[in-house]
Amino acid sequence: MLSTGARREQILQAVQDQHRVRVSRLAQLFGVSTVTIRTDLRAMTAAGLLARQHGGARLATQALPEAPLAEKRIRHRERKLRIANRAAALVSPGDKLILDAGSTTLMLAQRLSASSPLTVFTNSLPIANEVGQVAGLRLIVSGGTLRQTSQSLQGPQAEASLQSFFFDKLFLGADGCDPDFGLSTHDVEDARLNACMVEHARQVIVLADGSKFGQLCLHRICALDRVHTVVSDASMPHSIRAALVANGIEVIIAEEN
Numbered sequence: 001m002l003s004t005g006a007r008r009e010q011i012l013q014a015v016q017d018q019h020r021v022r023v024s025r026l027a028q029l030f031g032v033s034t035v036t037i038r039t040d041l042r043a044m045t046a047a048g049l050l051a052r053q054h055g056g057a058r059l060a061t062q063a064l065p066e067a068p069l070a071e072k073r074i075r076h077r078e079r080k081l082r083i084a085n086r087a088a089a090l091v092s093p094g095d096k097l098i099l100d101a102g103s104t105t106l107m108l109a110q111r112l113s114a115s116s117p118l119t120v121f122t123n124s125l126p127i128a129n130e131v132g133q134v135a136g137l138r139l140i141v142s143g144g145t146l147r148q149t150s151q152s153l154q155g156p157q158a159e160a161s162l163q164s165f166f167f168d169k170l171f172l173g174a175d176g177c178d179p180d181f182g183l184s185t186h187d188v189e190d191a192r193l194n195a196c197m198v199e200h201a202r203q204v205i206v207l208a209d210g211s212k213f214g215q216l217c218l219h220r221i222c223a224l225d226r227v228h229t230v231v232s233d234a235s236m237p238h239s240i241r242a243a244l245v246a247n248g249i250e251v252i253i254a255e256e257n
Helices: 004-018 022-029 034-046 071-073 077-090 104-108 123-133 156-158 188-199 238-246
Strands: 018-020 052-054 056-059 096-101 117-122 138-141 145-147 152-154 165-173 176-179 184-186 201-207 219-222 230-231 250-254
Touching: 004 018, 004 022, 004 034, 004 056, 018 022, 022 034, 022 056, 034 052, 052 219, 077 104, 077 201, 077 230, 077 250, 096 104, 104 123, 104 165, 117 123, 123 138, 145 250, 152 156, 152 188, 156 188, 165 188, 184 188, 188 201, 188 219, 238 250
Parallel strands: 096 117, 096 165, 117 138, 165 201, 201 230, 230 250
Antiparallel strands: 018 056, 052 056, 145 152, 176 184, 184 219
């Protein structure tokens, strides 16, 4: 039987394909009760992904909005600075890193030092610009097509850029992090590239402030069983933290100084 996250991902795909779905049909399709399907639909409606209709659901008129990178840089800035500082302590000399595109990973990039020889792979133009200023640090930039909202490269060429590498640590941002659905993001090509990054890293370290937890976006990156560590701040809901720890994920809270 599918996990809750995998089932909800397939429900989203069914709604995209058919425009609307019925509870009874979904229960039959997935071999679960109608109570389980209604619970799924309530969770996805609360996340802004679906709109409920009598007997089923349809795709919401609008998915959760995505802010441009310039806005993300100032949103929850102090939280992100603390998370980036704490994440920097997880970098060891000689590490081979992937830095995903994002505002918190950009702050982490600004804290990498030439005193610790490192290799960094990124699909982010702002991160590449930061890391490129550090003498002695080896930088690998993915290929791909520019996505202006995030100032990042994506697409088949970006995914192919990873194929001949394997990295020690992936520092990954996510627009949504839910114990059942897993990590998710707004853009399908970002989700595909992030999933490739997960496959090519020994450790997956998620950097996310508390506002990201309990949120679902349209495109799933991976289940949380692929995540080793989460670095967040004190605003992370206690119930989410408990769920992550119960699933064997190390949770690091970046405290205020």
